[in-house]
Amino acid sequence: MKKFQPQPGFVVQAFRFALDPNATQEHALRSHCGAARAAYNWAVGWVTASWWQRKAEATYGIPEAELTQWRPWSLPSLRKEFNQAKRTDLRFVSWWEENSKEAYNTGLANAAAAFDNYAKSKQGKRKGKRLGMPRFKSKRKARLACRFTTGTIRVESGGRHVTLPRLGTIRVHEPTDKLLVKVRAGTARMLSATVRHERGRWFVSFSVEVARELQRVTRPDAAVGIDLGIKTLAVLADSAGEIRTVANPRHLAAALKQLRRTSRTVSRRQGPDRRTGQKASKRWEKANAARNRVHHRVANLRADALHKLTTAVTGEYGTVVVEDLNVAGMLRNRRLARHIADAGFGEIHRQLTYKTKRNGCRIVAADRWYPSSKTCSGCGAVKAKLPLHIRTYECDACGRVIDRDDNAALNLVALAVLAAAAVTGTGVAGDQDTAPAVSKPRGADQKTRATRTCRKASTGRAGGATLPHQRQTETRDRTQTEALTLWS
Numbered sequence: 001m002k003k004f005q006p007q008p009g010f011v012v013q014a015f016r017f018a019l020d021p022n023a024t025q026e027h028a029l030r031s032h033c034g035a036a037r038a039a040y041n042w043a044v045g046w047v048t049a050s051w052w053q054r055k056a057e058a059t060y061g062i063p064e065a066e067l068t069q070w071r072p073w074s075l076p077s078l079r080k081e082f083n084q085a086k087r088t089d090l091r092f093v094s095w096w097e098e099n100s101k102e103a104y105n106t107g108l109a110n111a112a113a114a115f116d117n118y119a120k121s122k123q124g125k126r127k128g129k130r131l132g133m134p135r136f137k138s139k140r141k142a143r144l145a146c147r148f149t150t151g152t153i154r155v156e157s158g159g160r161h162v163t164l165p166r167l168g169t170i171r172v173h174e175p176t177d178k179l180l181v182k183v184r185a186g187t188a189r190m191l192s193a194t195v196r197h198e199r200g201r202w203f204v205s206f207s208v209e210v211a212r213e214l215q216r217v218t219r220p221d222a223a224v225g226i227d228l229g230i231k232t233l234a235v236l237a238d239s240a241g242e243i244r245t246v247a248n249p250r251h252l253a254a255a256l257k258q259l260r261r262t263s264r265t266v267s268r269r270q271g272p273d274r275r276t277g278q279k280a281s282k283r284w285e286k287a288n289a290a291r292n293r294v295h296h297r298v299a300n301l302r303a304d305a306l307h308k309l310t311t312a313v314t315g316e317y318g319t320v321v322v323e324d325l326n327v328a329g330m331l332r333n334r335r336l337a338r339h340i341a342d343a344g345f346g347e348i349h350r351q352l353t354y355k356t357k358r359n360g361c362r363i364v365a366a367d368r369w370y371p372s373s374k375t376c377s378g379c380g381a382v383k384a385k386l387p388l389h390i391r392t393y394e395c396d397a398c399g400r401v402i403d404r405d406d407n408a409a410l411n412l413v414a415l416a417v418l419a420a421a422a423v424t425g426t427g428v429a430g431d432q433d434t435a436p437a438v439s440k441p442r443g444a445d446q447k448t449r450a451t452r453t454c455r456k457a458s459t460g461r462a463g464g465a466t467l468p469h470q471r472q473t474e475t476r477d478r479t480q481t482e483a484l485t486l487w488s
């Protein structure tokens, strides 16, 4: 889908508010999000039905040209088909009129995107892990969300209510002033609104085209290197040589005791069981809600602390240097995963990236293989090995003794100078993708090899003549036969 391009001098920004819906509105919100899911599932079923049909026909020996037509999955065609189906399909006839058309459009748009992503991934045109076929969303697990792109979307002038299509005017938990002043000044235009159930409460998120306001950075010429860790959340070394540490608040670790207790209570009560159709007892529901509240509080505390950290950093320095950490890979380490997830490394990165961009400063991502910890910040010598438990860096070449994390942060801030030399230009905000690549000293210059080779696009549509499951069995068979020939 074509991405929305804001007019020059404007940026697209989200404004999120917690909602306080009444019982009727809460019911309507759930209904809309459920409708989005139902439409999504309908689209997945409708498109894949033709795939299965073709596969079955192929087994009867019907030639390629006479097989059932592929069903298109573009949003317009899905919408056209759905608008007929909703009047005839027994799954929709009795209730589709209860919700805004935007609810169904949310589901269809998501399905179209899912099929697109699957096709691109299959043809090797999409970065990241390979995606599977779009699957049905479960009523129990699916996230509740619904997006409105047309109709009445506005913040009310009192600053305590928002109005959404079909749902009407809903009270907001917090003042909407930050958005309201922009609307009044005529510097904001609503593009869409998404309602979402998250952490036990409803939120509305407005996507707004607003006039870009560059926030003044207090030290535009200074740079800072940030070394993230678990013992201390961040060590900040600035270009003046000053080192600051930010303690790791460890919100989850602090709440673990409470979680253990509440979880024990939950497990002692009569929970739901899908196999027997057992419904959860009132007492179980209550205990489960209490447990969830602990989880939500941890998430809120974490989000608050991270925003404060990243706002402070990006409000002060003109250049921010971070390590390009492989957070997904680190989370696979079962000993560290919980601590890394609790610290929120990935989220820090994301926030730093967009906040530096917003403030018109630069973010430099050090290469993943840059030995920030192993290099001496004094003389530049690189150690071959430095196990994690050694917390103090002692240089063999110049005898410098310094805290391990301080050393790493100093090395990172030194990169800012290199990066500045590498880009000769405007010093416009660069994001991670365009961040200047910093050359790595002494043999740490390995490239990550692309692990996934680009597969040749299958003939025709992404659905292909063979289905993904079938393809898998084929490859498995081949390896097995190969193994057999090797053994014999």
Ligand SMILES: [Zn+2]
Pocket (backbone or CB within 6 Å): 376, 377, 378, 379, 380, 381, 395, 396, 397, 398, 399, 400
């Ligand atoms: Zn040294």
